[in-house]
Amino acid sequence: MAYTFRGGIHPDDQKAATNKKAIEPMAPPKQVVLPVSMHIGAPAKPVVKKGDQVFLGQLVAEAGGNVSANIHATVSGTVVDVAPRPHPNGSKVLSVVIENDFQDTPDPSLHPLDMDAMTQEEIINAIREAGIVGHGGATFPADVKIRSGLGKADTLILNGAECEPYITSDHRVMLEQTDDVILGIKVLLKALGLQKAKLAVEENKADVFSHVEKLLPADGSIELCRLKTKYPQGAEKQLIFALTGREVPSGKLPADAGCVVFNVDTCATIARKFRTGMNDIRRIVTVSGSAITAPRNLEVRVGTPIGEVIEAAGGFKEEPNKILMGGPMMGVAQFDLTAPIFKGTNAILAFCGDEAKGSKTPSCIRCGRCVEACPMRLMPTYIYLYGEKGNLEACEKYDALDCIECGACTYVCPGKLPLVQGIRSAKQRILNARRK
């Protein structure tokens, strides 16, 4: 019996192109671009200026508030610019640009940490120092998440669902960096003051179960949980419900349902901080899609331009029609390939054709499929249609603000309505109106 939630969709997972391919380290680029916003929360404040020499892992921008994160040099070399640069979100964001000296000289102040000799508080501070944010995509600062769970959470959940099609980066991390994932879980358990963790993986990753089972600690502190393969199984709220039967109250945090959820690669990153002292400077990126010559999983320095990552996967084999950062369900379409990989980038996908063919005359036929698919149990067609009419009050009454924007409604709609796109806009308009 696999754990799951009600609703959701079953898109073709498309993972076969890369799920057997071992992670390959990509050669660091000549230049890295480190935006001061690559996490949820306040932008970081640059602490270096043009001309400064920096070590690998050295702080270049410090957390700009409580919910914020430090940013470190992901290569050693010279700061050549601190200026707005293209960001994957489509805008220009203040960024620290570092010219690589190809020495990878590590910051001498970094050293391995002994978690057994550290207090809960010291561990959390070390994670904050390291600038570690959620690698699942939402990039929530890890230390803030740990603190949100203190005294509230009784369950630590490790998210290895990876429910978006195409993406296999977490899959490979669980297979190839199992020890780091397990060490990271131990660190998190101590930081949270908890005894047990649940490592949750979707059933389509059969090799992970057989491999990880053998390596789990004998004390039973980590339980390997089998999730049904379904999108959005890896969404935090759906994952919490699947594993514990609890629901995160509307508008509250997972900790309010007694849970904290960390992505498995975040775990591995935390482990590396303790094992080697290195900060959050690299991530695993799946490069795939119909326009990519040689799909693969790459270990990439944060700040590497998207274009170079695509080149490292053999470049385009055909003219791309769409390039995405992230998965096909929630990823962001890119138009400037100088924008950098950031801490939450789990995939770069490029497609030749339009895989989201719409209709010239989209119309709701009231089939109810969006209502069935919605993992938040909302009525997407109602919110969409009210939003189109500008009736924001009705949108709010139908809980537009609870939408997690997973896109399941748009995916299933046979009338080809841009449902989640409309709901997203309605949410934005509701929030704008509130701010006034």
Added chain:
Amino acid sequence: MADLSKLTVSSSPHIRHEDNTRQIMVDVIIALMPALAIAIYVFGPRALTLTAVSAAGCLFFEWLYQRLMKKPVTVGDCSALVTGILLAYCLPVSSPMWMVLIGDAFAIIVVKQLYGGIGKNFMNPALSARAFLMSFPVIMTTWPAIRTKLPLFATPDVVSSATPLASLKQGLMPNASLTDLALGMVGGSMGEISALALLAGGLYLISRKVITFHTPVAYLGTVALLCFLFPHGNGRVEFMLAELCSGGLMLGAIFMATDYSTSPVTKKGQVVFGIGCGLLTVFIRFFGNMPEGVSYSILVMNATVFLIEKVTRPRKYGFVAPPKAVKTPEGGKSK
């Protein structure tokens, strides 16, 4: 490097399921074919011409309206075709073609397009047209006997024969055997006679995930239960089966009550809707002064869909009850 100036930039999701409205309508048409085969077998080739005229009429009126109103022409989605076939199915096979076309115009223009087209109409177009055509009561209740030779297009002069429902109305079992009733070797409206052919179509629709079992099972189950409980002095099971296989019940429960536009979008709502249709059908059959109640039951329930959806709205994930037990008019309430 590739030419990046032509990159598509749109918001997520970037993939979609291949199902579309046209595919769904084509599936419904496929599901309606077994019943058409039986109709042709029982009533001869006029069953085919009547269906074809009605389908062509609906397509034409949709095209005409959209052209005149300068709206995008959407006849390609095949929904008008479905309406045309369904309307033909609930008429006597001897109906004159001019009357069929009047029905088509009413269904497409008045019931569907004036309310905004596909998905916006709140009453089933085919059933509304049938109700409208009751303005011709003699034609609408003249059921030719099976195997009567009928002209392809001309209006035939036929004498009505008894339908199974008329007998049931008297509280008597029909003359036809249950096998004939199930197969459709009986008089009645053109496409409603064969319960088995319609059931086969229903199973096809369920297997293709066009509909779910909720509405038909709730509808047929309610009728079956009430007929079993109140058999009017007949054998319970025989009476129940005869009622289930007679009149427009199967056609209504499988193809009309499941019409997307005019039934609830929530699964719970579909069950409520089905039960409502079942209750009304039995009430009309038992107590009404007309033999059949399926079409009016569904039309009445059509009018309640918005209310049903309000009360069967799913309890959202993470719903928190309001602190005080204030009476909220609707929505967000745990059901």
